[in-house]
Amino acid sequence: xxxxxxxxxxxxxxxxxxxxxxxxxxxxxxxxxxxxxxxxxxxxxxxxxxxxxxxxxxxxxxxxxxxxxxxxxxxxxxxxxxxxxxxxxxxxxxxxxxxxxxxxxxxxxxxxxxxxxxxxxxxxxxxxxxxxxxxxxxxxxxxxxxxxxxxxxxxxxxxxxxxxxxxxxxxxxxxxxxxxxxxxxxxxxxxxxxxxxxxxxxxxxxxxxxxxxxxxxxxxxxxxxxxxxxxxxxxxxxxxxxxxxxxxxxxxxxxxxxxxxxxxxxxxx
Amino acid sequence: xxxxxxxxxxxxxxxxxxxxxxxxxxxxxxxxxxxxxxxxxxxxxxxxxxxxxxxxxxxxxxxxxxxxxxxxxxxxxxxxxxxxxxxxxxxxxxxxxxxxxxxxxxxxxxxxxxxxxxxxxxxxxxxxxxxxxxxxxxxxxxxxxxxxxxxxxxxxxxxxxxxxxxxxxxxxxxxxxxxxxxxxxxxxxxxxxxxxxxxxxxxxxxxxxxxxxxxxxxxxxxxxxxxxxxxxxxxxxxxxxxxxxxxxxxxxxxxxxxxxxxxxxxxxxxxxxxxxxxxxxxxxxxxxxxxxxxxxxxxxxxxxxxxxxxxxxxxxxxxxxxxxxxxxxxxxxxxxxxxxxxxxxxxxxxxxxxxxxxxxxxxxxxxxxxxxxxxxxxxxxxxxxxxxxxxxxxxxxxxxxxxxxxxxxxxxxxxxxxxxxxxxxxxxxxxxxxxxxxxxxxxxxxxxxxxxxxxxxxxxxxxxxxxxxxxxxxxxxxxxxxxxxxxxxxxxxxxxxxxxxxxxxxxxxxxxxxxxxxxxxxxxxxxxxxxxxxxxxxxxxxxxxxxxxxxxxxxxxxxxxxxxxxxxxxxxxxxxxxxxxxxxxxxxxxxxxxxxxxxxxxxxxxxxxxxxxxxxxxxxxxxxxxxxxxxxxxxxxxxxxxxxxxxxxxxxxxxxxxxxxxxxxxxxxx
Ligand code: SF4
Ligand code: SF4
Numbered sequence: 001x002x003x004x005x006x007x008x009x010x011x012x013x014x015x016x017x018x019x020x021x022x023x024x025x026x027x028x029x030x031x032x033x034x035x036x037x038x039x040x041x042x043x044x045x046x047x048x049x050x051x052x053x054x055x056x057x058x059x060x061x062x063x064x065x066x067x068x069x070x071x072x073x074x075x076x077x078x079x080x081x082x083x084x085x086x087x088x089x090x091x092x093x094x095x096x097x098x099x100x101x102x103x104x105x106x107x108x109x110x111x112x113x114x115x116x117x118x119x120x121x122x123x124x125x126x127x128x129x130x131x132x133x134x135x136x137x138x139x140x141x142x143x144x145x146x147x148x149x150x151x152x153x154x155x156x157x158x159x160x161x162x163x164x165x166x167x168x169x170x171x172x173x174x175x176x177x178x179x180x181x182x183x184x185x186x187x188x189x190x191x192x193x194x195x196x197x198x199x200x201x202x203x204x205x206x207x208x209x210x211x212x213x214x215x216x217x218x219x220x221x222x223x224x225x226x227x228x229x230x231x232x233x234x235x236x237x238x239x240x241x242x243x244x245x246x247x248x249x250x251x252x253x254x255x256x257x258x259x260x261x262x263x264x265x266x267x268x269x
Numbered sequence: 270x271x272x273x274x275x276x277x278x279x280x281x282x283x284x285x286x287x288x289x290x291x292x293x294x295x296x297x298x299x300x301x302x303x304x305x306x307x308x309x310x311x312x313x314x315x316x317x318x319x320x321x322x323x324x325x326x327x328x329x330x331x332x333x334x335x336x337x338x339x340x341x342x343x344x345x346x347x348x349x350x351x352x353x354x355x356x357x358x359x360x361x362x363x364x365x366x367x368x369x370x371x372x373x374x375x376x377x378x379x380x381x382x383x384x385x386x387x388x389x390x391x392x393x394x395x396x397x398x399x400x401x402x403x404x405x406x407x408x409x410x411x412x413x414x415x416x417x418x419x420x421x422x423x424x425x426x427x428x429x430x431x432x433x434x435x436x437x438x439x440x441x442x443x444x445x446x447x448x449x450x451x452x453x454x455x456x457x458x459x460x461x462x463x464x465x466x467x468x469x470x471x472x473x474x475x476x477x478x479x480x481x482x483x484x485x486x487x488x489x490x491x492x493x494x495x496x497x498x499x500x501x502x503x504x505x506x507x508x509x510x511x512x513x514x515x516x517x518x519x520x521x522x523x524x525x526x527x528x529x530x531x532x533x534x535x536x537x538x539x540x541x542x543x544x545x546x547x548x549x550x551x552x553x554x555x556x557x558x559x560x561x562x563x564x565x566x567x568x569x570x571x572x573x574x575x576x577x578x579x580x581x582x583x584x585x586x587x588x589x590x591x592x593x594x595x596x597x598x599x600x601x602x603x604x605x606x607x608x609x610x611x612x613x614x615x616x617x618x619x620x621x622x623x624x625x626x627x628x629x630x631x632x633x634x635x636x637x638x639x640x641x642x643x644x645x646x647x648x649x650x651x652x653x654x655x656x657x658x659x660x661x662x663x664x665x666x667x668x669x670x671x672x673x674x675x676x677x678x679x680x681x682x683x684x685x686x687x688x689x690x691x692x693x694x695x696x697x698x699x700x701x702x703x704x705x706x707x708x709x710x711x712x713x714x715x716x717x718x719x720x721x722x723x724x725x726x727x728x729x730x731x732x733x734x735x736x737x738x739x740x741x742x743x744x745x746x747x748x749x750x751x752x753x754x755x756x757x758x759x760x761x762x763x764x765x766x767x768x769x770x771x772x773x774x775x776x777x778x779x780x781x782x783x784x785x786x787x788x789x790x791x792x793x794x795x796x797x798x799x800x801x802x803x804x805x806x807x808x809x810x811x812x813x814x815x816x817x818x819x820x821x822x823x824x825x826x827x828x829x830x831x832x833x834x835x836x837x838x839x840x841x842x843x844x845x846x847x848x849x850x851x852x853x854x855x856x857x858x859x860x861x862x863x864x865x866x867x868x869x870x871x872x873x874x875x876x877x878x879x880x881x882x883x884x885x886x887x888x889x890x891x892x893x894x895x896x897x898x899x900x901x902x903x904x905x906x907x908x909x910x911x912x913x914x915x916x917x918x919x920x921x922x923x924x925x926x927x928x929x930x931x932x933x934x935x936x937x938x939x
Contacts, residue, residue, distance in 0.1 A: 180630035182628055
């Protein structure tokens with residue numbers, strides 16, 4: 001299959017995306033979860049790959065609405081592994097993945113509802129014996145069962161990794177944002193509902209779930225008469241951290257320092 | 270010889286015209302069905318043409334008179350020619366009338382020619398340049414061949430050569446006027462135009478008073494989303510209804526829309542005239558290479574083409590129209606108001622946008638984000654919907670939830686999240702209190718009206734928001750809605766009606782605040798100080814003026830304040846958009862200049878120090894223009910500033926309980 005230079009060589013790749021029910025941070029309305037939607041976006045951007053959506057959870061109108069958010073990105077069908085509320089979805093997902101044997105499993109780093117611990121991909125990887133990568137930023141190419149990917153590290157750094165497939169990868173907000181969900185495909189998309197036995201998550205039933213509250217941060221009171229200083233103090237970034245302040249240097253020295261930093265950060269090589 | 274030749278020429282031209290007409294009708298019928306009263310519609314053509322439409326044509330006196338002479342002369346001449354020359358009725362009287370008609374047509378044609386010498390940029394060239402000559406050919410030819418019938422010349426005057434020349438001239442005239450009319454020549458506008466008048470998609474525009482105002486029917490038509498088979502907008506030319514296609518085909522390429530379009534003037538890639546022509550290009554399965562008018566700014570002619578069942582905007586690449594053309598429109602309706610053929614550009618643009626948003630999921634720039642916010646938080650900015658009344662924490666606004674009923678439901682709009690518009694809202698509340706109006710607000714039960722979602726093509730989100738607003742309002746009793754946002758005003762008044770149910774009717778009596786304040790002024794409920802500010806001009810918001818025909822109330826209010834409005838050159842129905850409508854600031858298609866800058870330029874020309882506005886969107890757009898510029902004040906602010914604090918506040922103090930009095934005192938200082 002002829003492919004142009006930019007598109008990742010993913011023809012024939014079978015990608016499964018695990019999607020969950022999202023929850024809007026302000027209004028708590030169900031929606032497609034942001035990170036999961038980015039995972040779907042990543043899968044859709046792999047040219048030639050076949051994308052299969054999977055959701056383990058309940059089949060009711062509220063959830064359907066949210067799942068349709070993913071379908072609206074231009075996907076025809078979602079596999080719904082029906083589960084009781086508060087069930088442990090790891091076993092059913094493990095079975096489903098083992099049976100459908102995708103080469104790549106994508107999902108968000110953590111769910112917006114439920115436990116939201118972000119541990120699910122690791123449990124699945126452990127059960128299936130597959131490698132797991134977090135912070136997937138891009139899939140560069142897939143060749144002979146090995147994927148070359150970029151992993152996002154803090155402060156915009158990227159690390160190039162080669163992984164043997166099948167593998168599980170999670171995306172976070174450093175992945176490209178999800179495309180708009182359109183009403184037409186969302187309405188037409190189909191649900192392949194498969195009832196499955198649920199394993200109750202004993203621990204979860206004991207939990208009491210309540211909305212998270214932002215911890216108040218102590219304000220640094222700046223006593224200064226100048227509004228500019230007060231503004232600067234209020235707007236200043238909290239973490240000073242590394243970095244270097246260069247004063248009175250020649251342009252060459254400045255350029256040298258910048259060059260060195262870019263090299264260290266792996267932007268240049 | 271002409272005796273034999275003329276009937277043959279006439280009838281073959283007519284026969285060809287009939288064949289062309291059938292073919293043309295088949296082109297239109299490629300569109301979706303749309304039931305119309307056929308006979309009734311056809312019967313109404315003369316009135317709609319002579320009365321309603323003439324009002325619009327008459328805005329340009331030159332062409333209106335020219336048209337009366339030319340078209341009137343032609344219709345009469347054509348009918349008489351068929352009788353006199355076709356059927357050979359040898360009546361000197363008819364012949365004389367025929368002569369007079371051709372003279373009138375000839376004089377008209379001279380003026381048509383003069384207008385095109387040289388042609389202004391808004392007019393199309395190409396075949397249109399030959400039209401005046403063809404008109405002359407028809408009139409002169411008919412005149413000459415009728416002279417013998419009228420008894421002025423002997424039947425065989427001039428001999429063979431002259432007869433041949435005459436026959437050629439008449440053939441040319443007939444070719445343009447009869448054949449060209451249905452086969453796509455410039456005269457097509459007469460044929461398609463007449464039928465377009467008969468089967469117009471918005472027959473309400475022809476009601477009394479007969480001025481065909483575009484404000485008479487401006488609400489967008491709802492999609493039936495409950496039916497899964499409803500096409501979500503227009504993907505290909507054949508997705509328009511047949512009478513929309515017919516309407517496009519009626520365009521005479523006069524370019525009046527182009528001259529009024531703010532996006533075109535700003536150098537954005539939109540020209541309403543070309544857009545209409547492109548729809549015809551698609552309907553006829555061709556390219557835009559034979560279009561001879563101004564292009565979309567920055568897009569050369571000849572690169573686009575389409576077919577009736579091909580996409581108008583493809584997902585990738587080029588077809589009939591580029592997406593940014595559609596997203597440049599501010600839905601200001603200046604084109605619709607101006608179009609002498611009563612073509613509905615905005616309906617078409619929104620139809621195509623609907624497809625892009627609902628099927629492609631491709632609303633540009635901030636579009637997707639705004640729509641997501643509307644879905645998740647009921648306001649475009651993504652603010653906490655429970656903070657709608659935070660701005661008014663000190664105002665103690667009466668809530669519908671507490672009162673259950675009130676005379677006035679004050680619709681606040683999304684301006685509640687915007688610090689600038691909060692000033693306007695405060696002013697409006699102050700005015701209402703000064704006039705002792707019994708009002709209440711929905712508070713957190715209010716949601717975005719859905720205007721922006723609908724103009725961005727997201728009909729689904731519009732309908733969800735609208736239905737939830739309707740449900741919220743159905744719990745309470747009020748006699749009217751007052752709002753200072755013309756966009757909410759328009760949707761509540763004209764677009765919610767279709768979505769109501771038997772249990773929850775949604776036909777409201779809606780007032781823009783300027784109209785309502787004007788009534789308060791007339792009823793003597795408000796007393797004003799003398800106006801001491803400088804000169805003031807007034808900017809008509811599109812959604813108040815052209816959409817709803819309210820031009821006078823704001824001016825009346827300003828007059829009552831003692832302000833003499835310095836009108837801008839483009840005001841009233843010709844007001845230039847501020848650039849803020851139709852989601853244009855959200856889709857933000859780049860041009861050569863910004864629309865609000867041009868509007869502020871209009872303001873500057875009047876020398877006014879203040880521009881009075883009546884819309885939060887206009888306020889934001891115009892205030893975004895860099896200084897030095899005129900101050901921007903909402904009508905409510907001007908009225909509130911001019912209130913004589915004493916009179917009604919005292920009245921209030923005398924017959925209201927203590928808390929009310931206190932509140933009044935507080936407000937004055939705010
Ligand atoms: S509605 Fe306004 S912006 Fe849109 S095409 Fe017409 S004149 Fe231009
Ligand atoms: S759409 Fe209307 S205003 Fe525009 S060119 Fe055609 S006839 Fe004239």
